[in-house]
Amino acid sequence: MRIVVDDLRTRADLLAGAVDRGGQRPALVRVDASGRPLVGTVVLLAHPLGAEAVPPDLQAAGFEVVVASDAADGLAASRHADVAIVDCRFESDGLGFCRQLWLGSPGFPVLVLGPHDEDLVTRSLAEGADDYLLLPLRPAELVARVRAVLRRAPRRGRPALPASPVVRVGDVSLDSESHVVTLRSERVHLPLKEFELLKLLMQNAGLVLSRATLLAKLWGPTAPPESTSLEVHVRRLRAKLEDDPADPRRIVTVRGVGYRYQAPPGQLPRSTAS
Numbered sequence: 001m002r003i004v005v006d007d008l009r010t011r012a013d014l015l016a017g018a019v020d021r022g023g024q025r026p027a028l029v030r031v032d033a034s035g036r037p038l039v040g041t042v043v044l045l046a047h048p049l050g051a052e053a054v055p056p057d058l059q060a061a062g063f064e065v066v067v068a069s070d071a072a073d074g075l076a077a078s079r080h081a082d083v084a085i086v087d088c089r090f091e092s093d094g095l096g097f098c099r100q101l102w103l104g105s106p107g108f109p110v111l112v113l114g115p116h117d118e119d120l121v122t123r124s125l126a127e128g129a130d131d132y133l134l135l136p137l138r139p140a141e142l143v144a145r146v147r148a149v150l151r152r153a154p155r156r157g158r159p160a161l162p163a164s165p166v167v168r169v170g171d172v173s174l175d176s177e178s179h180v181v182t183l184r185s186e187r188v189h190l191p192l193k194e195f196e197l198l199k200l201l202m203q204n205a206g207l208v209l210s211r212a213t214l215l216a217k218l219w220g221p222t223a224p225p226e227s228t229s230l231e232v233h234v235r236r237l238r239a240k241l242e243d244d245p246a247d248p249r250r251i252v253t254v255r256g257v258g259y260r261y262q263a264p265p266g267q268l269p270r271s272t273a274s
Contacts (some may be wrong), residue, residue, distance in 0.1 A: 021048035042066055043146060045091045046074045046097060049115075049209070051257045053087075058137035063146065064213050069258070071097050077207055078105060083149055085142070086123070088114035095127060102128055109153040111145055113137065139217045170264045172241065172250065174198060188240050193218060197233050198241075201251060201261035210258040232257060 043063045047053040050069040058065050066081060068074035071091050078084060078101055086093040086101075094112060101108055111131045112124040121132045130149045133142060167174045171183045179195060181188045190198065196218055200209065214230055234253075238245040252260045 020205075030115075044068060044069075044074065044077050044083040044084040046084060046094070048051070048084045048087060048089050048091075051254070055137060055139040055142055057143050058146070059210075059212060061143045061147075063143075064211065064216075066207060071100060073207065075100060075104065078108065080204070083109040083111070083153070085111045085113060085146070087247050088112055088120060095124060096126065096131065098124075107153075109149045111149060152246060157167075167199070167202045168260060169202050170250070172202065174202055183241055190240070193229075194233050194237055197230075198237055201259060205261040205263035208254045208260045214258060214260075 021110055030108075041063055041066075042074075043053060043058060043065050045065055046068045048069075051067045054065050054067060068077050074084075074097060084101065084223045086094045086098055088270050091097050094114070098110055098112070099108065107128075109131060110129050112148065113135055114120050117132050128153070131145050132233070133145060133242045165176050167176075171184045174195075175181075176199060181190055181198065182261050197214065200214065200217060211230060212225060215225065217226060219227070219229065234251060235245070236252055238248050241249045241250055250262055252262050
């Protein structure tokens with residue numbers, strides 16, 4: 001269930017200090033405990049306002065942010081994340097979502113966002129949260145707290161991919177080893193960058209990947225944010241995979257954020273050894 005925020009004061013409180021619509025967001029790099037750049041640190045933000053609530057400071061500091069607007073998306077995204085930021089109002093019960101998260105990943109690092117409520121602070125920390133931040137957010141403090149939690153938390157190992165992974169989403173199949181993509185069993189010829197872009201999107205089917213994230217992963221951390229290369233490759237992929245490229249149903253644009261590969265209802269991407 002999504003929370004509908006129709007009270008302007010509540011909406012303003014949620015957004016206070018968290019959104020800067022004017023500035024450019026730099027290409028992303030990973031920052032480890034020592035401050036050295038290391039590609040890949042992922043922050044899961046579970047927030048009722050979704051992408052609107054992403055503090056630009058997190059991305060400016062080098063973190064890759066994945067946004068969840070409901071519990072199912074959040075649990076799926078947590079498999080690829082290093083730390084979670086959970087608003088106490090997420091899905092009407094942020095702590096309830098945290099319990100689900102810890103059930104599948106005991107000890108997963110979590111920062112809870114909420115009002116100045118001593119009982120809520122105590123319960124959050126007692127149940128396993130690593131930190132509690134008061135709303136409205138102070139973005140610079142949020143970045144510092146995320147870094148502190150990552151320094152204390154052991155690095156989570158990522159599951160190894162099979163030697164010859166084949167990812168299937170709906171009627172599209174992608175084989176990383178043989179560099180073969182098929183649509184309804186018909187082979188689709190893709191150059192390297194289009195193949196890599198499709199692979200990223202399909203491996204994260206159902207999740208929104210930001211434009212900055214895709215640029216950094218495909219063209220490196222120095223990729224200029226104003227580059228149109230990503231949009232060109234998306235158009236080419238749609239021309240080859242969509243029944244109607246003008247009305248895409250697989251590679252979907254999420255305005256102001258990035259792109260999502262739309263999985264059929266109830267299906268997560270499947271990887272098998274070929």
